[in-house]
Amino acid sequence: MATVACGIAIAIVLNGSGKSDTAKGSRTTSGRVFTDAPDGCSLLKPATIDAYAPGATCTPSPFDKPTVPGLTTRRPEWSSDASSGANGYVSIGVDLSIGSGVLDTYSSEKDSTAHMFTLVRDKYRMNKSNAADMYDGDLLTLKASHPLTGVGDEAHLYYGISTASDRADAELVARSGNAEFTVSYSGTREGPGVGETPVARREAEAALTAVARDVLKSLR
Numbered sequence: 595m596a597t598v599a600c601g602i603a604i605a606i607v608l609n610g611s612g613k614s615d616t617a618k619g620s621r622t623t624s625g626r627v628f629t630d631a632p633d634g635c636s637l638l639k640p641a642t643i644d645a646y647a648p649g650a651t652c653t654p655s656p657f658d659k660p661t662v663p664g665l666t667t668r669r670p671e672w673s674s675d676a677s678s679g680a681n682g683y684v685s686i687g688v689d690l691s692i693g694s695g696v697l698d699t700y701s702s703e704k705d706s707t708a709h710m711f712t713l714v715r716d717k718y719r720m721n722k723s724n725a726a727d728m729y730d731g732d733l734l735t736l737k738a739s740h741p742l743t744g745v746g747d748e749a750h751l752y753y754g755i756s757t758a759s760d761r762a763d764a765e766l767v768a769r770s771g772n773a774e775f776t777v778s779y780s781g782t783r784e785g786p787g788v789g790e791t792p793v794a795r796r797e798a799e800a801a802l803t804a805v806a807r808d809v810l811k812s813l814r
Contacts, residue, residue: 604723624747626771628692631730634658634670637688639806643672646779646801650674666692683747683761684781686805691717692813693772697734700741718769721776725765729754734763738795745806748768751794762792766802770810777805 631637632684643650655669668690675683729736734754742749748770756763759782766777779801781793782789793801 600698600704605794608668624771626773627774628771629666630810630814631666631668631690631692632812634668634688637670637690637812638672641789642808643686646695646797646804647672647674647686647781650684650686652700664693666690671717682781682783682793684779685780686801688775688809689807690773690775690780690809714769714772714774717774718748718767721774724766725750725752725767725776729763729765733757737801742766742799742803743767745803746773746810749806751802760790760792760799762794764793764795764798766806768806768810769771770813771814773810775806775809777802777809779805 634654637728650672651674653671653673655671657667658671668688670686671685673683673685691714692798711811726739728734729739733756735757736754736755738751738753738763740751745766746768747770750765751764751766753762753764755761761780761782766779768775768777779793782790782800783793784790
């Protein structure tokens, strides 16, 4: 499912940052300002990997390195299969963006922060819309879609079954302060006499929630 996260466009829609946007931001964001994140493969705790993708190994992304001033990105991927001791195939992907850039004066920093929050809200809405379109397409049948509380300022979850295989694909789009990220979870389960079956919705939702909380706790 890492391909789902990487397939989402990294476009940011500019809405402006006037007084109305600042007022709106004060009601819709925690006001947290992050400036950095650990290496992509360090975003998740080993216990989380062991619980939801046992035996998975992490592959860092070229986008884990700074490429745009004032923007921090991380896009690691984890994958495991039966050969690594898992009872099926599982992959996890994270696509994280943090708007940063601390300025010298309070006034300019305040305006810049309000603008960053506007960008994060817009990117969250865009990614949520893209995920909804993807899970209602020819390759995935949408089985569940709902807001998820307790993860950042705002989060929305999608769960679907692949029409081409016995794989489940799930995705969580979230934002917190000036950070926006998408977490993807894809996998199958194997059992005696039943072959491969899609990972259940509850397991996928638990995995996405745990991964998202790891990401949020790692931000600084």
